[in-house]
Structures are given as C-alpha cells and as structure tokens.
Amino acid sequence: MIRTPKAVDSRYDNAPVLEHSCGHFTLQGYSRAAVQTYWRIPEYKIIFDHGAHPWEFYNTAHLALTHTHADHCNGLVSYVATRHLFRLTKPTIYVPPHTEDTIREVIDAWKKLNRQSFEFELVSLPVGSDVNYTNQLYLRPFATVHSIETQGYFLFEKVEKLLAKFQGLDPKEISSKKSGGDTITESTERPYFAFCADTAIGVLEQEPWLYKVPTLVLECTFLSEDERETALRTKHVHIDDIIARFDRFENENLVLSHFSTRYSRQEVLEQLDRLLPTRLKDKVIAWI
Numbered sequence: 001m002i003r004t005p006k007a008v009d010s011r012y013d014n015a016p017v018l019e020h021s022c023g024h025f026t027l028q029g030y031s032r033a034a035v036q037t038y039w040r041i042p043e044y045k046i047i048f049d050h051g052a053h054p055w056e057f058y059n060t061a062h063l064a065l066t067h068t069h070a071d072h073c074n075g076l077v078s079y080v081a082t083r084h085l086f087r088l089t090k091p092t093i094y095v096p097p098h099t100e101d102t103i104r105e106v107i108d109a110w111k112k113l114n115r116q117s118f119e120f121e122l123v124s125l126p127v128g129s130d131v132n133y134t135n136q137l138y139l140r141p142f143a144t145v146h147s148i149e150t151q152g153y154f155l156f157e158k159v160e161k162l163l164a165k166f167q168g169l170d171p172k173e174i175s176s177k178k179s180g181g182d183t184i185t186e187s188t189e190r191p192y193f194a195f196c197a198d199t200a201i202g203v204l205e206q207e208p209w210l211y212k213v214p215t216l217v218l219e220c221t222f223l224s225e226d227e228r229e230t231a232l233r234t235k236h237v238h239i240d241d242i243i244a245r246f247d248r249f250e251n252e253n254l255v256l257s258h259f260s261t262r263y264s265r266q267e268v269l270e271q272l273d274r275l276l277p278t279r280l281k282d283k284v285i286a287w288i
C-alpha cells in the first residue's frame with residue numbers, strides 16, 4: 001500500500017511542510033517541480049536544498065545544496081538572514097564546487113543591500129569526498145544526471161566493527177589481543193539516507209548502491225505516457241523508468257517526489273496506484 005506523509009501543523013504557515021517517520025529519523029519537506037523543493041532531517045541536523053524558507057527550518061545549522069535551479073535554492077538568503085536575526089551560530093552550507101564563488105557573491109550582494117553582515121560558512125564539497133559534519137554522521141556527494149551539473153547526497157555513519165576472527169571470543173581475550181597490538185576492528189559504513197535531487201534515471205546505473213540505501217528520495221516528475229520525450233529532454237525521471245526497474249529496489253522507504261504541477265494530488269495518487277507493481281507499492285512514500 002502506498003504511504004503518504006502528513007502535513008505539519010505550523011505556527012507560521014509561510015511554506016508547506018510534510019512529514020513522515022522513516023524509522024531512525026523523521027523526514028520533513030516539500031517538493032513540486034519548478035515550484036520549490038526543500039527537505040530536512042531534524043534529528044540529523046541537516047537540510048537538503050532550499051527552494052523556499054519554511055520558518056521552522058531556521059534552527060537547523062547545516063544545509064546541502066544540490067544545484068542552482070531557482071526552485072532548489074531560492075530560500076538560501078532568507079535562511080542565512082533568519083539565523084543572523086536570531087543571533088544563532090553561522091550556518092554551514094555545502095555546495096557543488098563550481099557554484100561556490102557565485103553563491104558567495106549572491107549572499108554578499110544581499111548583505112550589502114541589507115547593510116548587515118550575515119555570517120555563514122560556505123564549503124565546497126566535490127563528488128566522492130566525505131565530511132564529518134556532526135558527531136559520527138558523514139555527508140558524501142555523488143553525481144546525478146540533469147540538465148545542469150548536479151549532485152545528490154548520501155548520509156551515513158562510520159562505525160567500528162569487530163573483525164570476524166575475533167567475534168565470539170571472551171571479552172578479556174579480545175582486550176588482551178588489543179593490548180598486544182592486534183587490530184581487532186574495521187571501519188564500516190552504516191547507511192541511512194540518499195537524496196538524488198533533480199536527475200534522470202541514469203543515476204541508478206551510475207550508483208547502483210542507491211537501490212539498497214534504507215531511505216531513498218528519488219524524483220518522479222512525469223507520470224503520463226505522452227511525457228516520455230519530455231522526461232528524456234529535460235533529464236527527469238518518468239514513472240516508466242521506475243517500473244522498468246521495480247524488482248531492483250531493496251530500499252525500506254522509496255520516497256517519490258518532485259511531481260509535475262500538471263497533476264493534482266489526487267491524480268498523482270491514482271496514477272501511482274494504477275501503474276506501480278504491487279511489490280513496489282509497499283516501499284513507496286508518495287510525497288504529495
């Protein structure tokens with residue numbers, strides 16, 4: 001059965017926010033193609049994209065931008081200015097390397113217009129690099145496939161795991177081997193979340209691990225048969241792309257989002273229910 005998020009009751013209601021529990025964390029946000037896209041995981045203290053500025057998001061100090069289309073970054077200046085207004089610590093904004101200088105210029109221009117000194121830290125984060133942004137949580141960008149250079153983000157934890165040859169041994173014996181200089185653990189990654197942003201389906205061929213990450217946010221802009229060519233031309237995902245790969249998705253939560261404004265909420269849900277294979281419906285969260 002296809003799941004849907006619930007609307008968040010807001011004191012301010014300046015921008016819509018939907019919410020769904022994904023087990024270890026809460027996913028919040030909103031996404032409509034060409035309108036606005038923004039996501040937040042409050043427990044992990046991070047925002048992904050900022051096409052508008054929901055007032056509640058101001059207290060989250062980390063933001064990762066995927067690309068510079070307006071519907072994904074229009075709220076950036078408001079976010080920085082609001083944190084300045086409340087005298088909070090300066091936000092850390094992770095950006096694709098080729099956008100760093102221009103984004104800095106945009107924020108600096110607004111600083112001049114407002115005669116204020118917004119504080120922010122801009123971090124150029126290239127594809128394949130890791131940043132340990134809070135506690136044991138790491139952020140890693142990966143390349144996506146869109147009409148401009150774009151990157152998604154993978155959120156994971158690095159943990160130390162006891163080597164197989166030591167598992168089952170008495171703790172005292174393990175401690176003794178460690179004291180004797182033996183390496184008893186290996187570092188491993190515990191995946192939580194991946195956000196693909198705007199992309200064509202080719203991202204799944206480039207990064208097949210996306211089929212296994214517990215929670216995957218994947219756009220699904222087009223649903224109608226007559227929009228196949230439009231999806232190819234604009235490098236967005238068509239529902240047929242997902243159906244063709246339905247047996248490969250091992251995710252616990254497959255969040256489909258970024259639906260075209262050509263469809264009402266009811267039309268989106270009806271199309272997904274009609275078209276998606278039964279096995280896939282139990283994984284899908286239709287973000288609408």
